[in-house]
Amino acid sequence: MERVSEKTIGRLSLYRRVMDKLAREGRDYAFSHEIAHMSGATPDQVRRDIMVLGYSGSPNRGYSVGELSKSIGEFLDDLDVQNVVLVGVGNLGRAILSYFAGKRPKLSIIACFDNDSEKTGRVINGCRCYPMSQLQDVINENNASIAIMAVPFSASQEVADRLTHSGIKGILNFTPVSIKVPHGTYVEDIDMTMALEKVAFYSRQKPQGQVLERRSNDKAGH
Incomplete structure (x- = not known):
């Protein structure tokens, strides 16, 4: 299979969530321009991405919501359930466990780990917590x-290092540090502080027209 870009994979995941939403609303079909509007893409981009799946819709009715969701799932998901572990059961870790519970049947968080003895040995948000000493086992x-x-x-x-040594091949990294991993291990960094700072910065920026207007007024005052 031809290599698919990370951005395409991300958009396909987003399209599946759009299909889930439409299904809850009772929709059976959706056109590319509707999917584009709900996902922030363009209709052409949606059609190109869906072509990767080998799936095509109807010119008259668009894409079948159920069939497109199934096609995306068959493309993105493993045939078997992929087991996931979580390391760090602080406030963020607990929120992650709660959020992902039952979200994707092909991805199952089967264990969590922490150094805090008050957390280990307990079931937290449906997931048993183990001490770090049992990580590899x-x-x-x-x-x-x-x-x-x-x-x-x-x-x-x-x-x-301990995760990759134990055979982990993919890491979702919520720490604000870039980690080094062996070749063949995929890392997705989620830095919420950086994301919030970007939002804060751009929220302070005025539209271009307002900036030009202010500069124009400044000139008029001289």
């Missing part, structure tokens, strides 16, 4: 291939 016993990191930045590289 639990990963190997459950054939987990994906990890979510929600640990303090000072521990991020050490945790990443």
Whole structure:
């Protein structure tokens, strides 16, 4: 299969969420311009992305919501359930466990880990918490291939090293630090502080017309 870009994979995941929303609303079909409007893409981009799936819609009715969602799932998901572990059960880790519970049947968070003895041995948001000393054993016993990191930045590289040494091939990294991993391991960084700072910066910027108007007024005052 021809290599598909990360951006395309991201958009396909978004289209599936759009299909889920339309299905809840009782919609059976959707045109590319509707999917584009709901996902922030263009109709041409939507059609090109869906062509990757080998799926085509009807010129008269558009894409079948159920069939398109199924096609995206068959493309993105493994045939079997992929087991996921989470490291770091602080406020963020707990929120992640709660949010992902039951979201995707092909992705299952089967264990979480923490150094806090008050958390280990308990079931937190439906997930059993283990001490870090059992990390490799639990990963190997459950054939987990994906990890979510929600640990303090000072521990991020050490945790990443232990995860990859235990056979983890994909890491969703919520720490504000870029981690080094072996070749063949995929890392997706989610830096919420950086994202919020970007939003804060751009929220302070005025539209171009207002900026020009202010400059024009400044000149008129001289």
